[in-house]
Amino acid sequence: MRRIISVLLENEAGALSRVVGLFAQRNYNIETLTVAPTEDPTLSRLTLTTVGDDRKIEQITKHLNKLIEVIKVVDLSEGEHVERELMLVKVKAVGAQRAEVKRTADIFRAQVVDVTGSAYTVQVTGSSDKLDAFIRAIGELSILEVVRSGVSGLSRGEKVVSL
Amino acid sequence: MNQPNLKKETIVERLSGGDMLIRALQDEGVDFIFGYPGGAALHIYDAIFKQQRVQHILVRHEQAATHMADGYARATGRPGVALVTSGPGATNAITGIATAFMDSIPMIVISGQVANDLIGTDSFQETDMVGISRPVVKHSFMVKSAAEIPSVVKKAFYIATTGRPGPVVIDVPKDTTDPSVLFDYVYPETVKMRSYSPATRGHSGQIRKAVDLLLAAKRPVVYAGGGVIQGEACEVLTELTRFLDFPITNTLMGLGCYPATDPLFLGMLGMHGTFEANMAMHHSDLILAVGARFDDRVTNDPEKFCPGARVIHIDVDPASISKIIEAEVPIVGPAEPVLRDMLALLRERLAAAPDLLDRAAHQQWREQIAGWRRQHGLDHHQLERAVPGVVIKPQAVVQCLYQVTDGEAYVTSDVGQHQMFAAQYYHFDAPRRWINSGGLGTMGFGLPSAMGVKLALPDAVVACVTGEGSIQMNIQELSTCAQYGLAVKVVNLNNQALGMVKQWQDMQYGGRHSHSTYQDSLPDFLRLVEAYGHVGIRVDEVGDLEPAMREAFSEKLKDRLVFLDVAVDPDEHVYPMAIKGGSMCDMFLSRTEQS
Known part of the structure; x- marks a missing residue:
């Protein structure tokens, strides 16, 4: 099962490599990974998606918690949560395709953020599923390049992950 | 991480980074450092030279330094400290760090590093120590500036010794130990880290x-x-x-x-x-x-x-x-x-x-x-029943060691059959007496760890039960023993083969002994230990075993390293042995019996 694990950690050199190293070392898989400092510059927030059964996820969270620089670990997928991913897609856009790409982008509430005579760069945000759906809708043949941010998320409601 | 609380002192000493490092070790109550100098660590070595409180033990290979620190820690419960230089010094220490990590042993490994302005340039003796040790440490620090040395040392000891203990690496770039730049030295009294709070009670x-x-x-x-x-x-x-x-x-x-x-x-x-x-x-x-x-x-x-x-x-x-x-x-x-x-x-x-x-x-x-x-059950009377003229059983040697030392010795071991025989036949009535590499299974652990024990507890009887395979993995430390007069007793169960490997080959590979024997290339251990200035005793006959053992542990040889080279049955297997893929009650009990 796909899980979204959110980690609050010290914003220090080497902290990220310990997290990534842990996954490699213990044969866990990272599907997506995103990390940046928080409103408190001494802290980083890292979100990763992985796949595993309950037992594996329990081990992952326990081992993450063991890392000295890790302050908090939550499995967002355990409860109600909001998740977003951002994708930039460079799409072939010549002739009739131009209108078609624009229409598809509108349906997905995506924005065209760069335009040339032969290509559009489209920005899509949403759940990973929505981003996958956009790629299918555009059709792989017309896609020139894709970059995705990886998933970020927060739990719904009052619950927060903080110091 | 939070800064540890600094105690306000009226008189503040001015020290260089190198001096602060050694001074911090003194303040942690460290009495021994096991190490080996080299370019990136020379400022630190100069700081060691200028003081008396921390004694440095010069090893012959950095792996042995970490095992000595490890043996010291296992025998005393206090963290062991090793010091190595950058590059090969650091990489040589990795096996010892991994050994301590697998067995949750508190240890501090200080590695010299090339100066900050050289890091990342593939400079001479540069290696990414923090990176290379990362999977086998509890935590590691790279000193960014000399001023943080006291707090880094404080945190390192705190992390190494609390919760589930383990090794902590402190990588020290050479410029941060520069003797010409002085800092106010204040050693933190306490440490609190917002991201680390080991459990103190059960629910x-x-x-x-x-x-x-x-x-x-x-x-x-x-x-x-x-x-x-x-x-x-x-x-x-x-x-x-x-x-x-x-x-x-x-x-x-x-x-x-x-x-x-x-x-x-x-x-x-x-x-x-x-x-x-x-x-x-x-x-x-x-x-x-x-x-x-x-x-x-x-x-x-x-x-x-x-x-x-x-x-x-x-x-x-x-x-x-x-x-x-x-x-x-x-x-x-x-x-x-x-x-x-x-x-x-x-x-x-x-x-x-x-x-x-x-x-x-x-x-x-x-x-x-x-x-x-x-x-x-195990037969604990193999020594009594040994028949003269018949090859000595390795179990009987351990039994003899147990009797001669009244079960009071600190016994270290290497890895293999001899380790299992020691574990099975030496009865440990007190903790910290049995010192072996259980998790990582590191051959070459026995002798240096015994040396660490002997330094920590000079009055204790310290025996290293080993085999002719394992002992050769750190045999160079016989020289260190000579330098510091470390009177450990080495009991070499010499079966002329990598016994455990050979046992598996007997049991699972149709008796094909692929590279588990040495084809008459073993050294004459007696002459070898004598060359290092120690005492060697060879035992071939079971009748000579007990007298030789008594001599090795005698008052007369109390201050000498004695190497007892005992010819044991080359065909002996360790039993019981779990049958792979079975449950705990599925065991081979001998060559012919199963549970």
Whole structure:
């Protein structure tokens, strides 16, 4: 099962490599990974998606918690949560395709953020599923390049992950 | 991370980074550093030269420095400290760091690093020590500026010694130890880190649940590991086990945490555990696991593990609980306070209702176990029954060592058959006496760890049980022993082969001894140790064994390193041996018998 694990950690050199190293070392898989400092510059927030059964996820969270620089670990997928991913897609856009790409982008509430005579760069945000759906809708043949941010998320409601 | 609280001093010393590093070690109460100098560490070495309080022991190979620090730590419970230079010095230390990591041994490894302006340029003797050691450390620090040296040292010791202990690396770029730049030296009194707070007590609700299970058990067994020793919980564990009259088994790492000569003790369990320990585990209805991690060398196939047993698991590391075997009652916390709370509650419950324990069932259970022991228990009288002219059994050598040292020696070992024989036949009645690389299985550990023990406890009798394979992995340390007069006794079970490898090849590879023998290339160990200035004694005849052993441990040779080279049966196997893929009760009992 796909899980979204959110980690609050010290914003220090080497902290990220310990997290990534842990996954490699213990044969866990990272599907997506995103990390940046928080409103408190001494802290980083890292979100990763992985796949595993309950037992594996329990081990992952326990081992993450063991890392000295890790302050908090939550499995967002355990409860109600909001998740977003951002994708930039460079799409072939010549002739009739131009209108078609624009229409598809509108349906997905995506924005065209760069335009040339032969290509559009489209920005899509949403759940990973929505981003996958956009790629299918555009059709792989017309896609020139894709970059995705990886998933970020927060739990719904009052619950927060903080110091 | 939070800055540790700084104590305000009226007179503040001005010290260089290198001096601060050594001064901080003094303030941590460090008495020995095991190390080897080199370019990037020279400022630190100069700081060592200028003081007396921390004694430096010059090794012959950095791996040995880490094992010495490790042996020191295992024997005393205090963290061992190693110092190496950058590049090859650092990489040579990795095996020793990994050894300590697998067995949760508190250790500080300080590595010199090239100067900050050279890092990343592939400069001479540069290697990414923090990166290369990352999977085998509890934590590591790269010193960014000299000013942070005191607080980094403070944090490193705190992390290494608290919670589940482990090795911590401090990588020190050369410019941060520059003798010409001085700083105010203040050693932090306390340390608090917002991201690190190891458990200090067990959850009382969980302890109550555990007590309910303990009281209800008909066929209980206590399964205790190295965490009991690391957690200084041997006394309370012994008290609790005796209070309940429960049979107890120890892991390889836990030997000594419960007196081995006590009637409730079943010996070691696992791959080469005793028949009765493994049978008791398999047929138990309750396992009280304390500071043990259900290692694959214990459980055999986890799917077939102890089918009727409910499991209580006490461990300071939550990640060890329910990793291999699901615990019905997990208790996260240090063994000592958890067991103490548990014992108090048991006393209270039993004082109110003495019939809560099914003592009749327990009696029957102990008799059943005694039956297993009579059936296939280890033969502890092989020495007495040895026949002159017949090749010496390695087990008999360990028995002889046990008798001659009155069971009081600190015994270190290397890895292989001799290690298992030592674990099976030397009865450890006190903790920290049995020192071996259980988790990583590091050959070459025995001699240097014995040296660390001898330095820590100069009056103790220290024996290294080894084999002619393992000893050659760090034999250069005989020179270090000569330099510092380290009178350890080396008992070499010389079977002229990599015995354990050969045993597996006998059992699983049709007797094809692929590269497990040396084809007459072994050195003459007597001449070799004599070349290093030590005493060598060779034993070929069983009749000579005890006199030779007595001589090695005699008052006359008290201050000498004695190397006892004993020719033992090259065809001996270690039994019992777990049958791969089976349950704990599936064992080979000899070449021809299975359980």
